[in-house]
Amino acid sequence: xxxxxxxxxxxxxxxxxxxxxxxxxxxxxxxxxxxxxxxxxxxxxxxxxxxxxxxxxxxxxxxxxxxxxxxxxxxxxxxxxxxxxxxxxxxxxxxxxxxxxxxxxxxxxxxxxxxxxxxxxxxxxxxxxx
Amino acid sequence: xxxxxxxxxxxxxxxxxxxxxxxxxxxxxxxxxxxxxxxxxxxxxxxxxxxxxxxxxxxxxxxxxxxxxxxxxxxxxxxxxxxxxxxxxxxxxxxxxxxxxxxx
Numbered sequence: 001x002x003x004x005x006x007x008x009x010x011x012x013x014x015x016x017x018x019x020x021x022x023x024x025x026x027x028x029x030x031x032x033x034x035x036x037x038x039x040x041x042x043x044x045x046x047x048x049x050x051x052x053x054x055x056x057x058x059x060x061x062x063x064x065x066x067x068x069x070x071x072x073x074x075x076x077x078x079x080x081x082x083x084x085x086x087x088x089x090x091x092x093x094x095x096x097x098x099x100x101x102x103x104x105x106x107x108x109x110x111x112x113x114x115x116x117x118x119x120x121x122x123x124x125x126x127x128x129x130x
Numbered sequence: 131x132x133x134x135x136x137x138x139x140x141x142x143x144x145x146x147x148x149x150x151x152x153x154x155x156x157x158x159x160x161x162x163x164x165x166x167x168x169x170x171x172x173x174x175x176x177x178x179x180x181x182x183x184x185x186x187x188x189x190x191x192x193x194x195x196x197x198x199x200x201x202x203x204x205x206x207x208x209x210x211x212x213x214x215x216x217x218x219x220x221x222x223x224x225x226x227x228x229x230x231x232x233x234x
Contacts, residue, residue, distance in 0.1 A: 001212050006216075007211075008211070008212035009209060009212050011208050023145070024145045027145045027146065027148075028145070030211070031148060031149050031152045034149075034152040034153065034155075035152070037156055037214060037215060037217065037218060038155065038156055039217055040164075040219055040222075041159040041230050044163050044218065044225060045159075045166055047164055047225055048163065048166040048167060048170055048205075049166060051170055051228070051229050051232070052166070052169060052170045053210065063150050064229050067225070067229045068226060071222045071225045071226050071229070072220050072222070074218075075219040075222030075223065075226075078215045078216075079215060079216075080221045081215055082211055082212050082215035082216075100137050120155045123195070126197050130198035
């Protein structure tokens with residue numbers, strides 16, 4: 001765990017391992033990291049917006065639960081992004097297979113599930129007080 | 131863009147340009163999150179003021195760490211990546227604390 005965090009902050013090691021690839025590969029890896037980071041930032045912004053702009057909902061604490069879920073997801077996406085970037089950079093330099101990951105699938109399922117649950121909540125509320 | 135002298139089939143500069151713009155977009159997105167965090171913290175008195183200062187410092191830290199990237203001065207990774215990612219995670223933690231404080 002500590003070793004992984006140290007590796008994120010020590011670019012020298014990442015520049016010495018294996019051989020230097022075509023710089024365009026490194027830049028593409030960096031842009032993928034940035035796209036993930038913006039995904040995380042969007043989730044965090046969504047959580048912060050839910051917490052301050054949504055009126056209180058009929059289900060107690062549903063608004064807070066939604067905000068907490070989005071903030072947790074966003075923070076996880078950001079930390080995973082830098083870890084995945086470092087592992088991919090290593091793999092490119094060593095000529096290994098790129099690291100496989102279930103994370104995108106899990107994130108998509110969680111976001112989809114959250115959207116379905118919210119739709120159910122909206123419909124139930126509409127049926128109760130038309 | 132390097133103009134007419136670029137030999138055909140060689141992607142000189144565009145990958146760097148795209149990456150530079152991606153850093154710029156990301157730094158702007160961090161700014162939006164910092165403002166949202168500060169706005170959420172405003173009603174919390176002294177604690178809120180501390181969070182506002184932390185949010186400002188986080189954004190400033192990201193701007194300083196990513197300046198060589200945004201200016202296109204440095205192509206190797208450097209510390210900008212982990213700093214930006216961990217500041218982002220820090221905003222998530224600040225947001226969580228504020229939401230939990232609002233429930234008490």
